[in-house]
Amino acid sequence: MVAATALAEIAPPPAAGAALDIEQVSHAFNIDGTELPVLSDVSISVEPGEFVALLGPSGCGKSTFLRLVAGLDKPKAGTLREDEARITRPHPSRVVVFQDPTLFPWRSVWDNVALGLEAQGILKSQRHRVDAALDLVGLASFRNAYPHQLSGGMAQRVALARALVNDPKILILDEPLGKLDSLTRITMQAELVSLWQRKGFTTLLVTHDAEEALVLANRVIVFSDRPARVKADIRVDRPYPRHRGDPYLADLRRQILGLLGLDATW
Amino acid sequence: MSTYSLSDGLASGAPRLSRTPVLASWVRESGVGILASVAWIAFGLSCLWWEDVGDWSRTHSLGIAAFIVAAIALFGTVGADYLGTAGKALRQRAPWLVALGAFLTLWEVATAKFAWLPLPFFPPPQSIIEVYTDDLPKLLDSVFASVKLQLGGYLIGATVGFLTGVSIGWSRAVGYWVHPVLRFIGPLPATAWLPIAFFTFPSSWSASTFLIALATGFPVTVLTWSGVASVSNAYYDVARTLGAKPSFLVLKVAIPAALPHVFVGLFMGLGSSFAVLVVAEMIGVKAGLGWYLQWAQGWAAYANMYAALIVMSLLCSGAITLLLAIRDRLLVWQKGTVKW
């Protein structure tokens, strides 16, 4: 009995996540005729069910990278694959929580969360999933509110629920917890980890916060300044739940902040 | 226990202490109502006191009606506390009742009694009432004809304009072909088409419907188009990553996001279509309020003209109220919409 539960805990999560292969991807924008290189030769291979955190200086190209993974933009060079299939357009198996919540102001909270199921034409039979997602982010009592009646953090939580309700294979998160107060943030981090462990989706999380990356992720990738290259690829082999005070993590954190250009006094 | 008896004693003493403030607030709340009542009594008296300088049959009834309004104003405001929301509403409008009563008194005296204003052009109130009672069938026919024409033309114009606007906003190809036509024809006042339209259409009614539709369609098209074009790409990105197909993007993203603009277009279209309606009725269609105005002018029946104008303004105002009510229903998600 004890052995069985222990086994369940160490066993890898069910293979609900997809693998992600990014090969020599480069991207650039054209601003007033001049080429602005944003990503330069980025290669990352993500295992199914991995939790990867992306760190990098502001404006280095993290959001751009996530848009490529989502299939919203095409890279100038290189290929991206989800489970061997080339990514050429968005697909609900890869759901994005954008840096900005971008809720639809004309829809109530419930209708916003229901968006994906409605777009895929399966809302009628799956209404309970919307309720469950709202419960998860603690906004069940705001189901009939409109976005302009929410606080910034609440809006961000609705955006998270709107993504989770779709049962994605790859969850793409662009600083989804950035606007939350520190207490809600810690709760949502724990929720995210437990959800990830239960569902086993692959997660790609962009964050500014090295500590958040270390508490959540299996693997932390540090981008260089623009144009972004992979500067470091760090495995975080610690069991969950992790503790912020863990000296091993504190050591990694110092290392990462060093890579980001902050000296060791931090 | 003792504190209770103490506060009880205070409470029972309170009314005696505050008698004067109660009186003052009673005067403040009902004073305007009493004034309104006085103004309407003055109007009633002004009707009945002197002899009319002309021959009008409704002077006596009008005087009686003014006294009835005065009574309602008096009892309605003084007894407002017992009348619930109706009493409250009446109290709120009491200052307007005062102004109206004073205005009507002045009008009555200046026209029917002493003819300070030149008579055929400035008919007294009773002669307008006379139009409503004696010429009612014709007036109602005109109202019905106008509403029918306006509604038909407006609905066609709004629908076509909306669909065109969405198509231009959504599809580059449609925009390529329609945009130049829109630029060329749209700014032309719809009334400029009048002569041609009455020629080419089988009936003056269909010609007028076309013109009203044209006047409505242009602003609706342009504003729908600009609404669709200005929808933030972020909304499309979100919908696309959640598995939305193009039809979903149009129906569930572009159109709802553009709706506030669409309503501005519908509002502008309503205004310009009223103008076209009246002109079309005056020139071509032998029915409707515009035609009634024209007809009244031909007979120098100025009272009929004023009566028709009042009806017309009530109808136009009602149409706009209805449109804004629909907007408020559909756009509850917006904050700070204008109250009409």
Ligand SMILES: Nc1ncnc2c1ncn2[C@@H]1O[C@H](COP(=O)(O)OP(=O)(O)OP(=O)(O)O)[C@@H](O)[C@H]1O
């Ligand atoms: N649509 C665009 N057109 C032109 N330039 C763009 C566009 N999107 C992003 N950029 C440029 O690409 C660079 C990277 O932007 P990106 O949004 O990916 O940064 P980021 O790493 O997410 O930054 P932050 O951490 O501040 O969110 C920026 O210099 C930005 O100016």
Ligand SMILES: [Mg+2]
């Ligand atoms: Mg970003």
